Amino acid sequence: MTYLPLNGKHYYAVFIIDVYTKKIVGFIVSDNMRAQANLEALKMALKENNAPEVHNSDRGSQYTYH
Numbered sequence: 001m002t003y004l005p006l007n008g009k010h011y012y013a014v015f016i017i018d019v020y021t022k023k024i025v026g027f028i029v030s031d032n033m034r035a036q037a038n039l040e041a042l043k044m045a046l047k048e049n050n051a052p053e054v055h056n057s058d059r060g061s062q063y064t065y066h
Contacts, residue, residue, distance in 0.1 A: 001013065001014050001015075001033070001038075002015075004029070009031070010031075011029050011030065011031055012029070012030050012031075012032065012033050012037065013027065013028070013029045013030075014026075014027060014028050014029075014030070014037050014038050014040075014041040015027045015041065016041050016042055016044070016045040018049070019056075025044070025045040025048070025049050026041040026042055026043070026044035026045030026046075027041055027044065028040045028041045028044070038057075042055070
């Protein structure tokens, strides 16, 4: 997740990256840091890719939400 300041507001970009190919396989830009954005990026990644054996995150609140 990275922060994007734009016109006095902050947006949040979530990227799911394949560790082997370095390809971005899922992404979303949101106006909040809620878990939903992370889930949407993951759903995008899983649409055209097999489920990974490991999904690594920084264990922030967006990832530990039930």
